[in-house]
Amino acid sequence: xxxxxxxKASGVSAKMIRYYEETGLIPPAGRTASGYRVxxxxxxxxxxxxxxxxxxxxxxxxISELLGLWRDQSRQSxxxxxxxxxxxxxxxxxxxxxxxxxxxxxxxxxxxHGNDRPDCPILSELEATNRAPERRNAxxxxxxx
Numbered sequence: 730x731x732x733x734x735x736x737k738a739s740g741v742s743a744k745m746i747r748y749y750e751e752t753g754l755i756p757p758a759g760r761t762a763s764g765y766r767v768x769x770x771x772x773x774x775x776x777x778x779x780x781x782x783x784x785x786x787x788x789x790x791x792i793s794e795l796l797g798l799w800r801d802q803s804r805q806s807x808x809x810x811x812x813x814x815x816x817x818x819x820x821x822x823x824x825x826x827x828x829x830x831x832x833x834x835x836x837x838x839x840x841x842h843g844n845d846r847p848d849c850p851i852l853s854e855l856e857a858t859n860r861a862p863e864r865r866n867a868x869x870x871x872x873x874x
Contacts, residue, residue, distance in 0.1 A: 732758070735768035739776035746776065754779070754793055786820060 736743040749755045755775060758766035768776075778799065782792045794812055798804045840850040 730768050730773070732766045732768065735766075735773055735776065738773045740780045741776045749776075749779065752789065754789060754796070785816075787816060791816060 730738070732743045732746055735741075736746060739746075741749075746755070750757055755772070758768055758772065761767055775796070778796070779792055782795055787795065791812065795809070798809050798812070834851075837851045837854055842848070
């Protein structure tokens with residue numbers, strides 16, 4: 730099948746398929762005599778694997794490692810589990826950071842009167858370039874603790 734057919738069958742865009750090939754994540758596709766890429770059902774299966782790993786938030790490097798383990802019939806499931814749990818820990822860290830950011834912004838928004846006056850604690854906090862962000866202390870700075 731051609732790249733368009735492989736893209737439809739796998740759910741991975743043709744542009745991303747080319748990118749994965751350029752970066753070495755997937756092996757170069759076979760070519761027709763006229764130079765068009767040709768993909769097999771095995772290629773589509775691998776692209777679906779990549780798509781699912783991307784949907785779970787794995788980086789290209791993580792997917793590369795997963796593909797290596799997937800292809801290795803002598804792999805140890807402990808290696809796959811280690812990789813998955815490391816990714817879970819990274820996702821949980823990112824979630825905590827996002828929750829912290831949302832909390833800070835909510836606190837700042839509650840401290841803003843939202844009227845026709847120019848005073849705005851949101852802008853004041855963003856302007857404060859001479860100090861590190863103080864997300865966890867924003868509530869106490871604005872008397873909301």
